[in-house]
Amino acid sequence: MSAVLEVKHLRAGYGQRVILKDVSFSVQPREIRMILGESGCGKSTLLNNILKLEHAISGSLAFFGEEIPTKEPIPDYIRRRTGVLFQGGALLTNLTVAENVELPLRRSYPKLAQKTLDEIAADRLEKVHLLNAFYKFPSELSGGMRKRAALARAIAFEPELLFCDEPSAGLDPVTSRSLDELLLELRDTLGVSVVIVSHELESIKTITDKFIYLKNGEILMDDTLENGMASDIPAIHDFFAREHHKAETNKRFVHFQFED
Numbered sequence: 001m002s003a004v005l006e007v008k009h010l011r012a013g014y015g016q017r018v019i020l021k022d023v024s025f026s027v028q029p030r031e032i033r034m035i036l037g038e039s040g041c042g043k044s045t046l047l048n049n050i051l052k053l054e055h056a057i058s059g060s061l062a063f064f065g066e067e068i069p070t071k072e073p074i075p076d077y078i079r080r081r082t083g084v085l086f087q088g089g090a091l092l093t094n095l096t097v098a099e100n101v102e103l104p105l106r107r108s109y110p111k112l113a114q115k116t117l118d119e120i121a122a123d124r125l126e127k128v129h130l131l132n133a134f135y136k137f138p139s140e141l142s143g144g145m146r147k148r149a150a151l152a153r154a155i156a157f158e159p160e161l162l163f164c165d166e167p168s169a170g171l172d173p174v175t176s177r178s179l180d181e182l183l184l185e186l187r188d189t190l191g192v193s194v195v196i197v198s199h200e201l202e203s204i205k206t207i208t209d210k211f212i213y214l215k216n217g218e219i220l221m222d223d224t225l226e227n228g229m230a231s232d233i234p235a236i237h238d239f240f241a242r243e244h245h246k247a248e249t250n251k252r253f254v255h256f257q258f259e260d
């Protein structure tokens with residue numbers, strides 16, 4: 001089967017400043033691919049360039065085997081095969097959860113009947129176990145529920161490729177674990193491939209098939225998580241050791257709060 005995403009020799013940055021020098025990797029169908037690296041190494045820059053929210057200097061992208069030249073936007077018919085879960089969720093607060101999920105569908109298919117839109121929204125909300133929030137407003141939801149509502153919107157078109165920027169950011173460990181499980185479930189039910197930027201070791205361990213590790217604008221390692229965690233490349237070894245330490249400290253803190 002061919003790759004759902006191929007990034008080839010991507011070079012990108014801001015103004016004169018080059019952040020990504022030469023980045024190439026691919027994502028296979030149903031793969032959960034993590035983008036890792038130190039803070040400031042360019043993970044979000046990479047995601048934004050893949051989504052064409054920023055314009056790369058050079059290199060090319062291919063979605064589902066179709067090459068998109070650097071300076072060209074992603075055609076709508078390809079965009080509809082992808083979904084994005086932004087870090088803040090980006091739900092519109094003046095719309096109900098269902099209306100938020102319906103928004104991308106309404107934009108792409110303005111003639112869709114309300115009944116059809118509601119049926120699709122209900123289906124997507126059911127997929128993220130949030131059907132009971134159909135008529136609620138984002139302000140009435142917990143942080144974890146808001147993330148799931150944003151995820152329902154991201155899968156509005158039943159995408160084959162989903163991008164998530166720090167999905168666990170701001171969530172407590174238990175909510176974060178259930179979001180991980182949900183992403184795994186969606187991979188199985190929708191057959192979606194997922195590209196995730198994350199810092200969180202528990203998430204990384206729970207859901208990653210393969211990862212890329214960015215350093216100095218290039219990919220230092222492109223491998224399975226198992227090989228990454230056993231790696232003796234100093235930067236990779238230090239990264240996992242540090243994240244492990246952070247995770248253990250967090251666990252102790254949560255335990256302490258609970259005991260208190």
Ligand SMILES: Nc1ncnc2c1ncn2[C@@H]1O[C@H](COP(=O)(O)OP(=O)(O)OP(=O)(O)O)[C@@H](O)[C@H]1O
Binds near residue numbers: 037038040041042044
């Ligand atoms: N809009 C921007 N304009 C100029 N420089 C930027 C912009 N966004 C990010 N940068 C710079 O690009 C570099 C990479 O930033 P980026 O946010 O991609 O890193 P990151 O790996 O995602 O970081 P973090 O893990 O902290 O989120 C940083 O030095 C950052 O200051």
